[in-house]
Amino acid sequence: MNVGRTDLSFRQNNFDLIRIGAATQVLLVHSLRHLQLDFPGWNSLLSYFPGVPVFFGISGYLISASLERSPTWQHYCRNRLLRIFPGLWGLLLTTGLVLWWLHPAQLFTFEGGLWFISQGFGLIYTPAFLADFGFGSYNGSIWTIPIELQFYTLLPIGYQLISKTNHKRGNWQLVGWWLFFVVFAMGKALYRPGATIFNESTFEKLLRYTFMPHIYLFLTGVVAQRWKLHRWQWIRGKGLYWLAFTSLFWTVWGTTTLGPIVQSILLVLSSISLAYTVPTLADRLLKGNDISYGVYMYHGLLLNVLVTMNLLHQGAYLWVVFVGSYVAGYLSWRLVEKPFLRWKSVNRSAQRANSAMLYEQTPPGR
Template identity: 50%
Template sequence: MEKSFRVNNFDLIRIFAAIQVLIFHAFDHLQIPRPDWATPLLYFPGVPIFYTISGYLISASFERSSDLRHYFRNRFLRIFPGLWGCLILTIGVASFFGFSFFSKQALIWLLSQMGGVIYTPEFLSGFGFGSYNGSLWTICVEMQFYFVLPIVYFIGKKIKHLNYLIFGAFFVFLIFAFTAKIYFPGIGTDNELRLEKLLRYSYFPHFYLFLAGVVMQRLQIYKSNWIYGKGLYWVVGFILLKILFPILSTPVLSIFSLLYLSVCTISVAYSNVGLSKKVLKGNDISYGVYIYHGLILNVLVSMGLVGNLNYLWVVILGACILGYLSWVFVEKPFLLKKGLAATSHVPTKLADVTASRA
């Protein structure tokens, strides 16, 4: 079988990653006791998967872009129409629950959100679980990836050693990630300090995962007989590694397991490569699932519907429906309007599907 960069299962992997994030957000915010079947899902955190896929695909897209304008236009079209649709619905739903958006603070908040600067304003702190959409912070991180990547390529081409620069940057940011884990242990926890939150919102502690994707793309790792079609072996090996060496789940050493997971992600993407197209029929609903599940959780919390495992399935079903509607009526039309490929299985524009739904 011919090994093609463009024929893969990234759409399915993104949906898995989005639902993984959704499930554990639902357990936390809906106060649902975590069932035993959910424990293995902890091994496959969705956000790091998104970052790796983003680095892998966006770097390929940038290399094929005719200029920076074309590159940033693609990024804009893939992120902002869907985000703006989610914001409009969020305003409508929050207004239904009695929150007013007729104020200077609300206007500043809305303009910030439309630009991808995500935060929860004071006037919305009482909506649901206290964050109007806790998943959207990764959009800010992704946007930083998009801006830094051309700089890396520009410097690399200037010194005529692009690969060396990318590999070097990967190791530098890997060391930074280790350092952040040691000196800022509260990042991403309930005890997160203001400085730690600001660091989490920056690209610095996450960039090594993005660059890991870039490295694997530059090396064309998908062509390797150790990668192509070997996804099941990598996943089983990853699970065994996590079980046999639980120390790899500690905050600092988890970086090693996340790098292993990055390789697993690429291998799974190039195993049984026709599966994504057969299952999804070209519909990429992962972004919508990711950005809308927080809104659904807030609605349930506001209605007092917590503590029951059945509500988890309500969130999953609702997010999938909204994700599909977002894809059909918002995301896909904007992509087609500009003459871009609407699905990742279309050969000419595979890499335009990004991972910030991370």
């Protein structure tokens, strides 16, 4: 593995703030649907900036940099596990308490125990005995966690398949893989236009839970990081222009068959550009508190509580989910995620001892 030189222009960014925006978009879309609220006029704007593509793209950008700076594969794996699982386990503990309160049936059976343990390993699914809890999925937002774990596993393998002696050649090989998966995503869209999660076949549902339909977004971030887009003049400081162009594209072509794929790629590039537009903004506003993961995870659980209690059709309940998710996200960050992330600190002596460079002048990740 490689430890790249420090690049402050890379490290100082607004990704924490952008992830909160993405999590809030997902929260609002899910809340309006599951609380059965009348869609307000601003609802259409939410479709312009879907949160999940942003998460996948930013993940590829930052995790590839993290891999490149890690002195060993073990270090990389440890950091990834520390980022995902403590927060997930905190959510599962909270979920168990909620189910014990509202839906205890079968929770303490063998099937319930097996389900609970499997969730702790990131094998997210809703068992039959929870099909009538809330809106039918015990937490519909965390389906992305198995996808992220697949990305984390495949990335080191992919790096072994590209050139280690010629950085430029390796970059072009990554572009080739990116194009392959973009074509795959487009072929899938053209094969059955108009397919959604509400009318998909069993095969399409299984495919959705694999990396295949989504990895082009992750690779968009990887390629952007490898080509150091944060230094490019037409990216750095141009976030509002990219956002305007992405919005214009969605207005004109968003409802076409291939429009959402292209728009998602543009949205990833817009997110990277925004991250390096007034790049100190996130630090000034958030003071280092990265609550996006908790907001994203807990809003689904809060929605299920409200739906189970039949608290629907009133705008006040949207505020309950909004405020509750932000409070839960903050508590998750302060009490669970941040304490575990302290273990991610890089062993400096191991870095100095590891003089072999995988790639030259690679910027550090997070």
